[in-house]
Amino acid sequence: MSRSGSGETAARVNALREKFAKAYGHRPEGIWRAPGRVNLIGEHTDYNLGYVLPFAIDKNALVAVRRKSQLDPGSQVLDFASTYGAGGELPITSITVDELVPRAVPGWAAYPAAVLWALNQLDGVRIGGLELMVDSDVPVGSGLSSSHALEVATIVALDDLYGLQLTKVQMAQLTQRAENEFVGAPTGIMDQSASLMSQAQHALFLDCRSMETQAVPLPLAQHNAVVLVIDTRVEHSHVDGGYAARRANCEQAAAALGVESLREVHSIAELEAIADPVARRRAKHIVTENRRVLDAVAALRASDLGAVGKLLCQSHESMRDDYEISSEELDAAVEAAMAGGARMTGGGFGGSAIALVKRERIEPVSQAVREAFDHAGYVEPAIFTVIADEGAGRA
Ligand code: ADP
Ligand code: MG
Numbered sequence: 001m002s003r004s005g006s007g008e009t010a011a012r013v014n015a016l017r018e019k020f021a022k023a024y025g026h027r028p029e030g031i032w033r034a035p036g037r038v039n040l041i042g043e044h045t046d047y048n049l050g051y052v053l054p055f056a057i058d059k060n061a062l063v064a065v066r067r068k069s070q071l072d073p074g075s076q077v078l079d080f081a082s083t084y085g086a087g088g089e090l091p092i093t094s095i096t097v098d099e100l101v102p103r104a105v106p107g108w109a110a111y112p113a114a115v116l117w118a119l120n121q122l123d124g125v126r127i128g129g130l131e132l133m134v135d136s137d138v139p140v141g142s143g144l145s146s147s148h149a150l151e152v153a154t155i156v157a158l159d160d161l162y163g164l165q166l167t168k169v170q171m172a173q174l175t176q177r178a179e180n181e182f183v184g185a186p187t188g189i190m191d192q193s194a195s196l197m198s199q200a201q202h203a204l205f206l207d208c209r210s211m212e213t214q215a216v217p218l219p220l221a222q223h224n225a226v227v228l229v230i231d232t233r234v235e236h237s238h239v240d241g242g243y244a245a246r247r248a249n250c251e252q253a254a255a256a257l258g259v260e261s262l263r264e265v266h267s268i269a270e271l272e273a274i275a276d277p278v279a280r281r282r283a284k285h286i287v288t289e290n291r292r293v294l295d296a297v298a299a300l301r302a303s304d305l306g307a308v309g310k311l312l313c314q315s316h317e318s319m320r321d322d323y324e325i326s327s328e329e330l331d332a333a334v335e336a337a338m339a340g341g342a343r344m345t346g347g348g349f350g351g352s353a354i355a356l357v358k359r360e361r362i363e364p365v366s367q368a369v370r371e372a373f374d375h376a377g378y379v380e381p382a383i384f385t386v387i388a389d390e391g392a393g394r395a
Contacts, residue, residue, distance in 0.1 A: 006058055006389075008137075009033065009060065009062070009395065012062055012135055012137070013031050013033075013062060013395045015135070016028075016031055016062050016064050016083070016133060016135045017031065017064065019083060019090065019133060019135070020064045020066075020131075020133045023081055023090050023092065023133065024066065024079070024131045024133075026066065026071075027066070028064035028065055028066045028131070028133070029065060029066045029067065029161060030064070030065065030157065030160065030161070030394060030395075031062055031063065031064045031065075031394070031395045032062070032063050032065070032153050032154075032156045032157040032160065032392065032393065032394050032395055033060045033061070033062050033063075033153060033392060033393060033394075033395040034060060034061050034063075034148075034149045034150075034151075034152035034153035034156060034195045034196075034391075034392035035056035035057055035058070035059065035060040035061075035138075035149060035194075035195050035198070035389050035390075035391065035392065036056070036057050036059045036060065036061075036138035036139075036144040036145050036146055036148075036149045036195070037054045037055060037056050037057055037144065037145050037148075037190075037191060037194035037195060037198070038054065038055060038057055038144060038227065038229060038345050038346075038352070038354050038386060039052060039053070039054040039190065039194075039345045039346060040053045040054060040055060040203050040227075040296065040308075040312075040345075040354070041053050041289070041292055041293050041296045041308075041311060041312060041315050041343070042054070042190070042289060042290070042292075042293040043289060043315065043319055043323075043325075043343075043344075043345070043346075043347075043348070044188075044246060044250075044285070044286065044289070044319075044323060044325070044347070044348075045208065045286055045289050045290055045293065046188030046189050046190040046206075046208045047186075047187075047188035047189075047208075047247055047250070048208075048250050048254075048261050048262040048263055048286045048290075049208050049209040049260075049261040049262075049263040050208055050209075050261075050262070050263045050286060050289070050290040050293070051205070051206070051207055051208070051290050051293035051294060052190045052193075052194075052204075052205075052206050052208060052293065053203050053204070053205050053206075053216070053293050053296055053297065054190055054191070054193075054194035054198070054203065054204055054206075055194065055198050055202065055203040055204060055218065055388040055389075056194055056195055056198035056204075056388065056389045056390065056391050057138075057144065057229075057386040057387065057388070057389055058386060058387040058389045059136075059137050059138045059139070059144065059149075059386070060136065060137065060138065060149060060153075060389070061134060061135070061136035061138055061146070061149035061150045061152075061153040062134070062135045062136065062153065062395055063112070063132060063133070063134050063150070063153035063154050063157050064132070064133045064134075064135075065130055065131065065132050065133075065154075065157045065158070065161060066130065066131045067128075067129070067130050067161060068128065068129030068130055068131065069128060069129065072129065074128075075128060075129030076096045076097040076098065076128055076129050077094055077095075077096055077129045078094065078095050078096065078097065078100075078113065078116065078129060078130055078132070079092050079093070079094050079130070079131045079132065080092065080093045080094075080095075080109040080112055080113070080132050080133075080134075081093070081132070081133045081134070082108060082133070082134040082135070082136075083133070083134065083135040083136075084108070084134070084135075084136060084140065090133070093107065093109040095109070095113065097116075097120070097127070097128060097129070100113055100116055100117040100120065100182075101117075102117070102181050102182045102184070103182070103183075103184050105182075108150075110182065110183050111147055111150045111151050111154070111178075111179075111183060112132055112134070112150065112151070112154045113182070114151065114175075114178035114179060114181075114182035114183050115151050115154040115155050115158065115174070115175060115178045116154075116158070117178065117182050118174045118175070118177045118178040118181075118182065119155070119158060119162075119164070119174065121177075122164075122174075125162070125164065127158060127162060132154070132157075134150060134153070136149060136150060139231055139352075139382065140235075141235035141236060141350075141351070142231045142233070142235070142346075142351050142352050142382075143231075143236060143344075143345055143346025143347060143348070143350070143351025143352045144229070144231075144345075144346065144351075144352060145191040145194070145195065145346065147179065147183075147185070147191075148175060148179070148187075148191035148192045148195050149195055151175040151178055151179065151192065152171070152175055152192050152195040152196055152392045153392060155171045155174060155175055156171065156196075156392045156393065156394075159171065160394060168193075168196045168197050168391075169211050171192070171196055172189055172192045172193045172196055172197075172211070173189070175192040176188070176189050176192060185243075186243060186244050186247055187243070187347070188208065189206075189208055189211075190206065190208065193206050193211075193213070194206075194391075195391060195392055196391050196392050197213055197391050198215075198388070198389070198390060198391040199215045199390055199391070200387075200388060200389055200390040201217065201218055201388050202215040202216055202217055202218060202388060203215075203216045203218055203300065203388065204216075205293075205297050208263075209261070209263055214297075216297055216300050216301065217300065217301075218300065218388050219300065219303040219305060220305075220388075222303060223303075223305045223358075224358055224359050224360075225305060225340060225356055225357060225358055225359065226356075226357055226359055226362065226385045226386075227354055227355070227356060227357075227385065227386050227388075228337065228354065228355045228356075228357045228362060228365065228366070228383060228384070228385055229345075229352050229353075229354055229382075229383070229384055229385070229386050230333040230337060230352060230353045230354070230355065230369055230381050230382075230383050231351070231352045231381055231382040231383070231384075232327070232329035232330055232333060232350060232351065232352065232353070232378070232379070232381050233379050233380070233381060233382060234327060234329050234350035234351070234378075234379070235350055235351075236346075236347060236348065236349045236350035236351045242325065242348070242349045243347055243348075243349070246282060246323065246325065249278060249279050249282040249283075250262055250279075250282055250283065250286060252276065252279045253271070253274050253276075253279040253280065253282060253283035253286075254283075256273065256274045256275065256276070256279065257270065257271075257273055257274065257283075262283055262286040262287060263290065265283065265286075265287050266287070267287070268284050268287055268288065270287075271283050271284055271287065281321075281322045281323075281324075282322065282323055284318075284322050285318045285319065285322040285323035286323075288314075288318055288322075289315060289318060292311045292314060292315055292318075295307070295311055296308050296311045299311065305340065305356060306340070308341060308356065309339075309340040309341020309342075309356050310341060311341070312341035312342055312343040312354070312355075312356065313334075313338070313341050313342065313343065315343045316334050316342065316343035316344060316353075319343070319344060319348060320344075323348075325344075325347070325348030325349055326344050326348060327344075327348070327349060327350055328376070328378075329350070329373070329376075329378050329379075329381075330344040330348070330350070330351070330353050332369075332372050332373060332376055332378065333353040333355075333369055333372075333373075333381065334353050334355070335372070336365075336368045336369040336371075336372040336373075337353065337355035337357070337365050337368065337369050338355070339355055339356065339357045339358070339361055339365050340355070340356035340357055340358065341355065341356045342354065342355035342356070362385065366383045369381060369383060370383070
């Protein structure tokens with residue numbers, strides 16, 4: 001039975017066990033689950049050591065694993081398979097432990113391989129041959145962090161199987177290292193923290209400098225409201241330019257101000273000292289976004305969903321105009337779904353938007369978005385509600 005309690009996840013767990021047995025000839029030792037996330041507010045603030053407020057969603061990656069040491073003690077062969085996009089026969093990608101070299105593993109297997117590599121960098125840890133199979137229903141490249149769901153499911157599995165007893169903060173840092181150094185995507189600490197540390201029906205308020213967390217109740221049921229995700233189906237990629245360029249802009253702004261990170265800046269008046277107008281605008285987003293996260297936490301605690309909605313809209317404007325990470329499709333989604341507040345979520349340059357919507361308005365709001373997309377000639381978006389689920393664990 002899945003810990004998330006979802007019947008759908010339980011059925012996927014059983015199906016994955018069968019597929020694993022078919023592909024590898026025996027059952028896995030266990031199956032672990034790690035959710036994707038939406039970020040309610042606090043975008044690109046993580047690598048500026050600021051605040052974020054994501055929550056884990058009821059879409060997750062499942063990873064089934066078996067150590068080869070049981071049947072073949074010396075084996076250094078790592079076998080990876082994923083049900084994603086595969087037909088009947090699941091192709092298996094095999095590499096050896098020696099081939100765990102940063103940037104050298106092509107394709108999707110780089111993500112689980114990255115986690116193995118990061119763990120093997122630790123003193124006293126030596127992960128040898130294993131068989132792994134992934135089944136994920138987190139949409140890929142939609143800004144809901146399918147990559148971290150995969151990495152987090154892998155690290156909780158290995159932590160459990162090898163008795164590593166890593167803390168959640170250590171696992172978050174290791175998966176960040178995996179994605180930054182091995183895969184080569186310069187992402188921050190938010191996504192994996194959300195996947196590891198979230199609690200059901202709560203958002204995760206994370207201070208990315210201290211790594212302290214607070215679970216903030218989401219008063220959605222009281223307001224008969226839901227979080228609607230609008231996946232524009234315009235895939236983004238963080239391995240290429242835009243994300244890294246924003247990071248560089250922020251570092252440049254911090255250097256101009258003589259601070260270690262933009263977290264240390266509290267008012268936009270201080271930003272006048274940044275000569276470069278682009279760096280100044282980027283910094284303005286970070287400084288105002290940190291403030292909006294704190295305001296959103298206070299509004300949630302006061303059960304003032306109207307105030308949260310306004311902050312979402314302000315956040316979107318800031319990302320569109322100052323940080324310049326939105327897209328035509330994301331702007332259209334936010335405009336059409338404005339309802340109780342909406343914003344793009346995740347790294348940007350494509351991906352998904354979220355909207356706070358009253359239950360009875362789900363259909364009309366979805367219809368308005370679909371019509372706006374149709375009118376503009378965009379690809380039909382995928383629109384669905386999400387539930388704030390609990391963080392990763394054994395399935
Ligand atoms: P996001 O994390 O926002 O979904 P990324 O570009 O960071 O987007 O990560 C997407 C990549 O993660 C995919 O291109 C693929 O390599 C890998 N991935 C995610 N889910 C799966 C899956 N179910 N099977 C195989 N690879 C996956
Ligand atoms: Mg990702």
